[in-house]
Amino acid sequence: MGFFSVLGDMFRIFKHVFRQVFVRPFTSLYPFEDRYYPERTRGRHIHIREKCTACSQCVRACPVVAIRIDKEDKMYEKDAALYFDYSRCIFCGLCVEACRFDSLFHTPIVDLSEGERDDLLYGPDKIETLERDPLEWRGRRFR
Amino acid sequence: MKTDIVDDAIEIWFGPQHVSAHGWATKLTLVGDYIVECDPNAGYFHRSAEKVMEFRNFRQGALIMERLCMLEAFLAEYPYVTAVEKIAGLEVPERAKVMRTIMMEASRIHSLQFWWGQFAAELGLFTMLLWPWVDREFFLDAFEELSGSRHAVSYNTPGGVKYDFNEGVIAKLERAMDRIEDRLPKFKDMLLRGPTFRVRTQGIGQFTAEQGLKWGLSGPNIKACGVPMDLRKDDPDPSLAYDMCDWEVPTVHNEDHPGESDAYDRMVQRFLEVETSLGIIKQLLPQVPDGPIIDPKHRAKANRLPEGEAYGRVEGTRGVTTLWLKTQDKAQTPWRAKIRGPCFSSYYSLKHLVPSSKFADFIVIFGSLDPYPGWWDR
Ligand code: SF4
Ligand code: SF4
Numbered sequence: 001m002g003f004f005s006v007l008g009d010m011f012r013i014f015k016h017v018f019r020q021v022f023v024r025p026f027t028s029l030y031p032f033e034d035r036y037y038p039e040r041t042r043g044r045h046i047h048i049r050e051k052c053t054a055c056s057q058c059v060r061a062c063p064v065v066a067i068r069i070d071k072e073d074k075m076y077e078k079d080a081a082l083y084f085d086y087s088r089c090i091f092c093g094l095c096v097e098a099c100r101f102d103s104l105f106h107t108p109i110v111d112l113s114e115g116e117r118d119d120l121l122y123g124p125d126k127i128e129t130l131e132r133d134p135l136e137w138r139g140r141r142f143r
Numbered sequence: 144m145k146t147d148i149v150d151d152a153i154e155i156w157f158g159p160q161h162v163s164a165h166g167w168a169t170k171l172t173l174v175g176d177y178i179v180e181c182d183p184n185a186g187y188f189h190r191s192a193e194k195v196m197e198f199r200n201f202r203q204g205a206l207i208m209e210r211l212c213m214l215e216a217f218l219a220e221y222p223y224v225t226a227v228e229k230i231a232g233l234e235v236p237e238r239a240k241v242m243r244t245i246m247m248e249a250s251r252i253h254s255l256q257f258w259w260g261q262f263a264a265e266l267g268l269f270t271m272l273l274w275p276w277v278d279r280e281f282f283l284d285a286f287e288e289l290s291g292s293r294h295a296v297s298y299n300t301p302g303g304v305k306y307d308f309n310e311g312v313i314a315k316l317e318r319a320m321d322r323i324e325d326r327l328p329k330f331k332d333m334l335l336r337g338p339t340f341r342v343r344t345q346g347i348g349q350f351t352a353e354q355g356l357k358w359g360l361s362g363p364n365i366k367a368c369g370v371p372m373d374l375r376k377d378d379p380d381p382s383l384a385y386d387m388c389d390w391e392v393p394t395v396h397n398e399d400h401p402g403e404s405d406a407y408d409r410m411v412q413r414f415l416e417v418e419t420s421l422g423i424i425k426q427l428l429p430q431v432p433d434g435p436i437i438d439p440k441h442r443a444k445a446n447r448l449p450e451g452e453a454y455g456r457v458e459g460t461r462g463v464t465t466l467w468l469k470t471q472d473k474a475q476t477p478w479r480a481k482i483r484g485p486c487f488s489s490y491y492s493l494k495h496l497v498p499s500s501k502f503a504d505f506i507v508i509f510g511s512l513d514p515y516p517g518w519w520d521r
Contacts, residue, residue: 009338016333017270026277040291040306063203092206092297097305106291 037108042091044109047082047127051103054080061098064088073124081124086112152179157505159187167516169493169509173502181497181505183490188520196480201227201445204477206297208466211484211517213294214257215460216286217243217250220299222466223480225382226455227301230448230470233441235382238434239303244384245427246289246298247457248420249316252323253282254460255413259330262410262510266343271333278326281319288312301445303437313428320421331414335407344406348496348508351403358495359488362462364512367395367404367412374458388426393419406511413513416460447473461485461513484518 028035037043059067066088073081082104096104107130114120126132135141151174158168168187172180192211196204204227205220212219221243228235235243256279263271283293289312290296290305298304334340350358352368365372371392375385393415395408404412450472456465462485469479489512496508 006338009336012332013337016329020270020274026280038288038291038311040289041287042291061202063199063206090206090295091292092203092295093291093305094202094206094297 031111037110039108040106041108041110042093042106044086044107044112044122045084045096045127046105046107046130047124048103048105049075049079049081049124049128051101052079052082053101053103054078055101056080057098057100058082058095058104061094063092063094064090066090067095070124082127083124084122084127086120086122087117151175167490167514167519171497171502171505176501176503178497178500178502178505181493183493185487185490185519188516190520192521193480193482196223197477200475201231201301201448201477204480205299206295208482209295209297211482211521212254212459212461212515213517214254214515215250216294216296217246217298218254218457218459219464220297221247221457222455222464222482223468224299224301224455225380225457226453226466226468227445227448228382229453229455230451230468231301231441231444233302233444234438235303236435236438237432239436240382241384241387241427241431242304242308242436243299243382244387245316245424245431246286246296246304247383248423248427249282249285249319251420251460252417253279253286255417256282256323258413258460258513259334262513263334263340265506265510266340268334268337268340271330274326275330278319278322281315281322285312285315285319288315300437300442302441303435305437307436308431316424316428320424323417324421327414327417334410335414341407343504343507344410344511347406347500347504348511349400349403349405350492350496354495355404355492358492360462360492360512361488362459362485362513363412363416364404364409364462364489366393366416367408369394369396369402369404374456374463378456380457384427384430385423387430388423390419390423390426406507409511409513447475449473459485461515461518462489464518482521484515484521486513486515486518490514490519 054069054071056069059069066085068083070081070083093106096106109130112120152172154170154172156168157171168184170182170184171178192207196207199207205223208223209216209220256275259275260272286296287293290298298306352365352370355365355368361372371394373392376392379386393412395404395412395415397408448470450470452467452469454465454467456463464485465483467481468477471478493509497505500508
């Protein structure tokens with residue numbers, strides 16, 4: 001390997017490096033910036049209680065037993081309360097697929113981090129609404 | 144003065160804590176800087192996937208397959224799905240066939256992009272870790288647009304596919320392909336012509352085609368020896384659409400050592416694989432026929448299967464991936480599922496491949512076989 005070939009190799013590498021230096025960063029500053037989530041994103045669920053018929057197909061479809069159903073808890077005529085355990089859920093979408101009454105959907109909300117493990121158990125109060133308290137950290141509010 | 148080299152030998156464990164060990168552990172016996180014995184140990188990743196499958200129904204089983212290798216999720220779940228289809232006698236609609244094939248090839252490209260980054264990082268070329276991984280994001284965006292999840296796509300289902308193509312998916316897929324086409328010459332220039340890369344890979348981990356076949360290697364590892372062994376061509380699957388396009392099995396023929404492959408040839412082979420996959424996707428995208436993606440009547444058939452056994456297989460990114468499924472009459476879950484991952488044979492071939500090479504080359508040899516621990520510890 002002669003002197004000129006080494007010089008040529010170095011020049012080639014520098015060419016690629018210099019081109020890359022002026023490229024915009026690919027990453028985004030989460031949580032200050034949010035990325036785009038497609039419509040089909042399989043994030044946390046929302047349970048529309050009016051339409052639920054307490055058929056428990058979603059419970060049967062779940063491969064990791066993340067859903068619990070309480071048929072006694074009735075708000076309407078034949079609905080049921082669902083409890084989702086997000087420490088178990090693998091976001092596979094089988095429960096949404098199994099629900100034939102348009103009562104269970106995924107939402108594009110994927111940031112589910114909580115301070116306490118028990119907070120990941122979404123009871124009927126949390127799973128039926130998308131509202132939640134904004135997260136506060138060092139005097140800053142996110143979301 | 145006479146020294147017995149056996150007295151100098153030391154045994155070290157490579158992994159499971161080592162950063163490039165990915166969770167596996169190999170026992171190496173070294174004399175000086177040279178490896179005299181290599182003892183691969185599978186088992187550090189074992190999650191009893193085969194046993195878990197016996198307790199999951201036929202719709203849930205594919206999820207486990209996909210989690211064995213997240214990088215090629217579309218390919219990994221396919222053997223299970225096709226085995227269920229064979230036992231139940233399900234027909235796959237034409238549209239679903241083409242869509243499956245397109246996404247499987249996209250998944251192959253994505254997996255190879257990941258491997259370039261990982262292999263280059265193991266060689267110490269850290270820049271090449273980040274650049275292919277940025278391009279990989281474009282494919283992940285397409286997967287997310289299609290199925291709603293970046294890695295655990297859960298796309299194939301017995302009888303068809305779950306999510307339909309829309310304009311957003313096609314636009315993202317095309318954007319990802321344009322990006323990789325634009326960058327491929329650059330990567331080739333950086334890796335294949337790079338002096339550091341050449342010195343570290345040429346003549347390292349060399350084996351002949353006979354040896355490779357004896358060890359049970361498949362996929363790019365054996366194609367790099369010049370053996371055109373590819374399930375996509377050899378055994379065209381009726382539920383896939385590889386016959387709708389025109390392509391050749393890519394193989395490498397190295398003038399310096401015909402019929403043999405080293406780490407460098409395997410890298411070249413994987414560049415060729417990406418080009419082939421790109422060609423297949425490009426030909427199939429305009430050909431996607433109209434129609435349903437799954438037959439609702441057939442969908443219900445996967446709830447309970449008749450007695451039978453079937454063998455599902457696919458040419459994965461790393462080699463032939465197969466699954467043997469046996470069911471009992473009217474059962475909701477399989478009686479037994481047996482997975483054959485492609486990386487088990489490549490991991491255990493290290494036993495013959497590594498001795499007499501330098502310790503520093505060990506990771507090059509291992510990385511060049513494209514390992515994925517999920518495939519040898521099920
Ligand atoms: S997404 Fe999957 S894992 Fe999560 S609750 Fe639904 S079925 Fe269970
Ligand atoms: S959410 Fe749907 S599947 Fe689940 S109990 Fe209600 S109606 Fe049935």
